[in-house]
Amino acid sequence: MARVDKAPRFSAGEAVRIAGQLYGLDAVASPLPSERDQNFHLRDAAGAQFVLKIANQEESDAALDLQNSLLGFLGTCNTGLEFPRVVPASSGSAIASVTGSGGVKYFVRLLTWVDGICMAQAAPHSVQLLRSLGAALARVDNSLEAFSHPAAHRVFHWDLRQAALARPHLDLLPEPRRRLVEPIFDAWATVDWSSLRSGVIYNDANDYNILVDASGSRVVSLLDFGDVVHSATVCDLAISLAYAMLDKPDPIAAAAEVAAAYHQVRPLTAPEAEALYTLAATRLASSVCYAAWQARQAPGNQYLNISNQPVWALLERLAALPPGWPQEVFRRACGFSRGAQTAASLDAARRRSLGPSLSLSYRRPLHIIRGWKQHLYDSTGRAYLDCVNNVAHVGHSHPRVVEAAARQMALLNTNTRYLHEHLTGYIERLASTLPEPLRVAFLVTSGSEANELALRLARAHTGGNQVVVVDVAYHGNTNALVEISPYKFNGPGGRGKPAHVHIAPMPDVYRGPHHGPDAGARYAESVADAAANAARQAPGLAAFFCESALGCGGQIVLPPGYLKEAFAAVRASGGVTIADEVQTGFGRAGSHFWMFETQGAVPDIVTMGKPIGNGHPMGAVVTTAEIAASFANGMEYFNTFGGNPVSCAVGLAVLDVIRDEGLQQNALSTGDYLLAGLREMAARHPIIGDVRGLGLFLGFELVRDRETQEPAAAEASDLVDRMKDLGVLLSTDGPFHNVIKIKPPMVFSRADAGTLLDRLDVALS
Numbered sequence: 140m141a142r143v144d145k146a147p148r149f150s151a152g153e154a155v156r157i158a159g160q161l162y163g164l165d166a167v168a169s170p171l172p173s174e175r176d177q178n179f180h181l182r183d184a185a186g187a188q189f190v191l192k193i194a195n196q197e198e199s200d201a202a203l204d205l206q207n208s209l210l211g212f213l214g215t216c217n218t219g220l221e222f223p224r225v226v227p228a229s230s231g232s233a234i235a236s237v238t239g240s241g242g243v244k245y246f247v248r249l250l251t252w253v254d255g256i257c258m259a260q261a262a263p264h265s266v267q268l269l270r271s272l273g274a275a276l277a278r279v280d281n282s283l284e285a286f287s288h289p290a291a292h293r294v295f296h297w298d299l300r301q302a303a304l305a306r307p308h309l310d311l312l313p314e315p316r317r318r319l320v321e322p323i324f325d326a327w328a329t330v331d332w333s334s335l336r337s338g339v340i341y342n343d344a345n346d347y348n349i350l351v352d353a354s355g356s357r358v359v360s361l362l363d364f365g366d367v368v369h370s371a372t373v374c375d376l377a378i379s380l381a382y383a384m385l386d387k388p389d390p391i392a393a394a395a396e397v398a399a400a401y402h403q404v405r406p407l408t409a410p411e412a413e414a415l416y417t418l419a420a421t422r423l424a425s426s427v428c429y430a431a432w433q434a435r436q437a438p439g440n441q442y443l444n445i446s447n448q449p450v451w452a453l454l455e456r457l458a459a460l461p462p463g464w465p466q467e468v469f470r471r472a473c474g475f476s477r478g479a480q481t482a483a484s485l486d487a488a489r490r491r492s493l494g495p496s497l498s499l500s501y502r503r504p505l506h507i508i509r510g511w512k513q514h515l516y517d518s519t520g521r522a523y524l525d526c527v528n529n530v531a532h533v534g535h536s537h538p539r540v541v542e543a544a545a546r547q548m549a550l551l552n553t554n555t556r557y558l559h560e561h562l563t564g565y566i567e568r569l570a571s572t573l574p575e576p577l578r579v580a581f582l583v584t585s586g587s588e589a590n591e592l593a594l595r596l597a598r599a600h601t602g603g604n605q606v607v608v609v610d611v612a613y614h615g616n617t618n619a620l621v622e623i624s625p626y627k628f629n630g631p632g633g634r635g636k637p638a639h640v641h642i643a644p645m646p647d648v649y650r651g652p653h654h655g656p657d658a659g660a661r662y663a664e665s666v667a668d669a670a671a672n673a674a675r676q677a678p679g680l681a682a683f684f685c686e687s688a689l690g691c692g693g694q695i696v697l698p699p700g701y702l703k704e705a706f707a708a709v710r711a712s713g714g715v716t717i718a719d720e721v722q723t724g725f726g727r728a729g730s731h732f733w734m735f736e737t738q739g740a741v742p743d744i745v746t747m748g749k750p751i752g753n754g755h756p757m758g759a760v761v762t763t764a765e766i767a768a769s770f771a772n773g774m775e776y777f778n779t780f781g782g783n784p785v786s787c788a789v790g791l792a793v794l795d796v797i798r799d800e801g802l803q804q805n806a807l808s809t810g811d812y813l814l815a816g817l818r819e820m821a822a823r824h825p826i827i828g829d830v831r832g833l834g835l836f837l838g839f840e841l842v843r844d845r846e847t848q849e850p851a852a853a854e855a856s857d858l859v860d861r862m863k864d865l866g867v868l869l870s871t872d873g874p875f876h877n878v879i880k881i882k883p884p885m886v887f888s889r890a891d892a893g894t895l896l897d898r899l900d901v902a903l904s
């Protein structure tokens with residue numbers, strides 16, 4: 140490798156003299172950056188501009204002849220780009236030479252200047268520019284199929300085929316950086332080079348070598364042909380992807396644009412599309428390895444550090460992507476993903492084949508095909524920070540959960556009429572998270588099933604059938620649950636409140652009548668009244684259902700004392716108390732494992748769903764031995780799927796991960812941080828009327844006027860859509876649809892909270 144310490148060291152004054160002596164030019168010179176050569180910008184008296192290139196002392200004239208021939212060749216091709224032309228010296232030779240200090244000989248060339256803006260300086264890069272880059276490079280590679288030169292067949296350290304030359308420098312990288320890079324070389328070692336087309340390639344489409352037009356939307360030229368080599372042609376694209384990903388909010392989506400545009404002009408083969416990501420990553424890996432090595436050789440060289448920081452930042456982001464994801468995105472971008480359909484065709488199919496009573500999120504629906512930790516990824520490769528899916532509690536596709544399910548599925552999946560360790564083991568683990576006397580469980584397959592069963596338990600235990608519920612509550616999708624869900628029976632298509640249902644007002648300290656320290660007690664009085672009233676209707680009160688924090692009601696935190704006093708009143712009226720923890724359970728509260736615990740109250744029945752299986756369909760009802768006994772009247776409760784060994788293995792894995800990864804603690808610290816950030820944001824954005832929440836169960840309410848509290852529903856819906864465009868998923872709820880809900884997977888980090896806050900600030904501004 141031409142060593143940086145063998146780079147020429149001429150002054151601008153000497154460059155002027157060389158230009159005069161060799162080319163008869165009367166010009167002013169200014170230095171241009173170069174890694175191992177020296178380049179000067181020249182402007183002559185007539186205003187003509189050139190680049191004077193003085194090569195590294197280790198550069199051969201054959202290599203320079205390769206560059207000159209290639210420039211001459213591309214100048215004649217229909218690439219849509221303008222290339223520098225070689226200007227011969229007065230002697231007639233295309234490659235001249237000068238002697239530097241110590242008698243060292245350097246080769247010199249003069250090229251015409253091409254106008255344009257360096258792509259690195261045209262950031263942020265538009266989709267149009269990225270596509271222009273892909274198409275331009277494809278046209279160059281198509282043209283180069285007809286070009287050959289003996290000097291292109293060389294062992295060259297920037298040839299991705301030769302990345303083994305970079306690998307030894309891994310030792311110069313400190314941990315944890317080394318650990319980011321090493322797996323890339325491991326992947327590189329598996330590339331089947333014989334399956335890739337080869338030819339002469341440009342080999343250096345980095346954003347400092349690409350010139351774009353003044354509007355920053357079109358590539359006009361490529362510079363610096365010092366890295367030209369005969370290699371796998373897909374490396375040309377891979378290298379451009381490595382740099383296209385730098386400093387991008389969504390690197391893979393940006394790279395996919397370049398790749399798709401390239402593929403349109405010069406279709407990739409399936410093996411090329413497959414190798415693309417590994418090769419792009421290898422370029423980054425080689426780059427940091429050589430930078431470390433060169434920094435050792437020439438500690439003061441600024442050029443070496445130009446792209447280092449962004450490369451490390453990118454390597455870190457790439458390491459956090461779901462395994463195999465970039466490959467899948469590139470496969471899709473090139474049409475190699477089998478069974479892949481466009482969002483439009485899926486939307487049409489959905490309209491044809493799904494019951495129309497289910498709407499899609501967002502005005503332009505998302506086609507999500509991958510989930511990983513706290514991110515979802517769409518079919519174009521875009522990443523979204525998921526702030527709403529509380530079902531993927533321990534993170535989307537958590538490997539321990541996936542593994543537990545797969546392992547058990549391969550062994551046994553049956554109903555619960557047999558003895559099995561997982562069944563009893565799981566129930567004991569689950570019950571151990573709850574206060575006494577909640578020790579007996581029924582395992583079901585959804586939150587609705589859990590609440591449906593809880594209602595039956597309560598009715599069996601009390602002999603009553605009346606139910607007290609909180610306004611705007613949602614408890615599930617069955618007949619009996621729609622009847623006790625004001626969110627549904629008072630919502631569109633609802634039939635109003637059935638006679639056996641009694642509604643207590645939402646204990647809302649923002650909009651409701653009670654605000655002060657006694658708000659909990661005052662709202663509990665309404666529950667007491669409703670319960671007493673229900674108890675007077677034959678055959679009496681069965682239950683009080685209450686979400687431990689109101690989800691559909693608009694992320695409402697129960698005021699202190701509310702549940703304790705409400706539960707006491709309900710019991711006094713002969714009813715059973717049911718805490719619906721379907722949205723709120725499993726550590727989301729942060730301070731406690733169960734949200735009802737934040738109220739210092741203990742219900743008679745707890746219902747669970749959503750997060751319990753991290754997406755695997757599960758639900759549970761945990762109650763007292765006494766209530767469970769009342770239900771055992773001879774009629775069996777059989778549930779084909781509930782409590783099967785696969786579900787129990789999944790449930791156990793979820794509990795393990797919550798414990799081992801400290802997710803409840805994370806909900807507390809990250810939730811507090813986010814709440815403080817939202818409150819700070821509310822101080823600056825008057826449209827935020829209220830901010831509330833506990834742990835990672837948060838919400839903020841948009842209002843048109845803080846005095847009148849006029850709900851800003853359209854604005855909330857706009858905000859959610861704009862946040863989606865900014866790569867953040869949120870949703871709205873509440874009786875006026877003006878509350879933004881935040882209930883992310885519990886692996887949501889402080890950095891994610893920062894991202895959410897930054898983008899909210901942008902969207903609200």
Ligand code: PMP
Pocket residue numbers: 585586587588590613614615616686690719721722748749
């Ligand atoms: N209870 C609450 C509080 C819920 O939010 C939901 C679902 N949104 C349910 C029960 C019903 O759960 P599932 O959809 O799993 O039947």
